Amino acid sequence: MAEHLSQSELDYPFKLLEYINGFRVSQVIFSACDLGVFDLFLRSPTPLSAEAVARELGASEGGTERLLDVLAGFHILEVEVVEGKALYSGTDVSNLYLSKAGAKSLYDMIVYFSQTIYPLWGSLADAIRERKNEHETNIESEDLFKAAYRSDEEMLKFMGFMNSTWVIDGHDVVTAFDLSPFNTIIILGGCSGALAREVTREYPAATVTVLDSSAVLQAAREHFLQADDTIQFQEGDFCAGEIPPADLYVLPRIIHDWKEDMVVQLLQKIHGSCKPGGGILIVEALLFENKRGPVTTQIFSLNMLVQTGGQEHPPSHYCRMMATAGFHGVQVRRTGKCYDAILGIK
Template identity: 45%
Template sequence: MSSSEDHCYRLLTDYANGFMVSQVLFAACELGVFDLLAEAPGPLAVAAVAAGVGASSHAMERLLDACVSLKLLEVEMRGGQAFYGNTEMSRVYLSRVSPTSQCSMLLYMARTTYHCWGHLAQAKGKNQYLRTFGVPAEERFTAIYRGERVQFISVLTAFDLSLFPLVCDLGGGAGALAKQCLCLYPGCHITVFDLPEVVRTAEEHLSLPEEEQIGFQEGDFFKDRLPEADLYILARILHDWADGKCSQLLERVYQSCKPGGGILVIESLLDEDRRGPLLTQLYSLNMLVQTEGQERTPSHYHELLSSAGFRDFQFKKTGVIYDAILARK
């Protein structure tokens, strides 16, 4: 086998075995490995980790060593015995005690998204979002809304939003984005507008923001009157829907928007040739297996927004997961 063939074969093997890497991460989160190590006074031996999470030492040793290879854990040897501890990534993003923990989101991906992707070959773009495999409401909202806390800074600072004192976050759930927006722009007032069942579930299972400048209003943004605002934020909303539904929603936003006001769209943008970035392409496939929508290019969003009446279209690729689009009325 030539060096070129060898490289191709190794690359193919990496792709084919990628789901195993995800499952190592998911399993360690579900078992509470990172939480146990975060609470421990120091690195722990295999037996201590296994006992702490209720697993066998035989199986746990393999899982821990795989986590070390993935740089999720670090290991030190003492007298021929291995002791394991969290890496910085695990301390920051995988331990539940961390304010930036993504553990809930990863468990949601393990129990819902992963199973949906098992049917990718049969996917037809039918909206089954949040109704798949009976994931409990508390788990869904904890995953989605707490997972958002570290994602919004770059998009909320892509443009100067201090020009818009009255903000409406459409489909804003438990207010993760609203709270971040208020931290960055303390002079604004924000209304979070979402379905009654979403607001009720969030009230039951999460601590909603207590700031006087953040309010919650129940409603369906396809049917009910939208709150008055200088700026409407649609964060990861349009990618759930086909173009027709997007146009319907954008037209309603335009009619409600004050003259000179704007709309901020937060989505992961495809390159114009649609051949990247890879993560956005994967997200677009995720829309195929869970919703009726897709990820789009800047020009695609420009067409949708201008057709609804918006002008002064601007977009910024942030270099992280989500990008920002701003248009004005």
């Protein structure tokens, strides 16, 4: 018997059935977000019947009731049956994370998963067979962002998704190491500036600049700028163009997009621009060395195959690539959340 399976799992494969059913679990949450269920509960001062929810959302009562029941089964909503009538209400989790207006809303992430990632994953087996598909997976690195940003709408969705992650992981990754010795910090491929804002919040004395393409920065200025922003935006191309000098380069979710030879070239280029005593902070989800997880990161790695041709790595791979590029004293910190931090010094 496999040592990690109990006899009851072998007699009846609960976990296996749960995994097989996973796509339906995702769709329940995607659909509830799409319908506006969580925002309705956030706004409602009192519990609501399925009939009232259906009326507000312009949906069928029967379908709404079944959806609300599953969400209550997930403990994402509360339900109370009073004199035979079910009344539903939001929870801290649905209000905070799932409503569009929630303080830590993951709504944009959910929209991106539902509208972009979910259809792509229908081609997972083809991506593993190394067959190109209609979504241009396994594309060469230079075409990567042309494909990710195939329309303005798609680019905004992607940027919204990127933003959502740092709402929940940002503080942990920027405090994994003490970054206060670094005065000038450039976030390479910093997108809408979500992680840069976490850096300025934690290290207000630092000058923080986001470097990204002109199209992304234009969208960042139009859609993601905050009134109290102190971050600077600089248009640039870290592959084809110059990398400005700085004390610290932060690379959040950049390395995992590229194949290893491209990564080493980029790290060498950064090493050339980095001030002596400065450093590089790579922010990625780290695999375990023993290949036993974390499952979320293993799934991210498959996602990179489907979407970009890149992959996630264990710490030893990052240490090797950073050392090849000339960085020393490489330290790795796992945050316990999805994203971790690796610091190297010039």
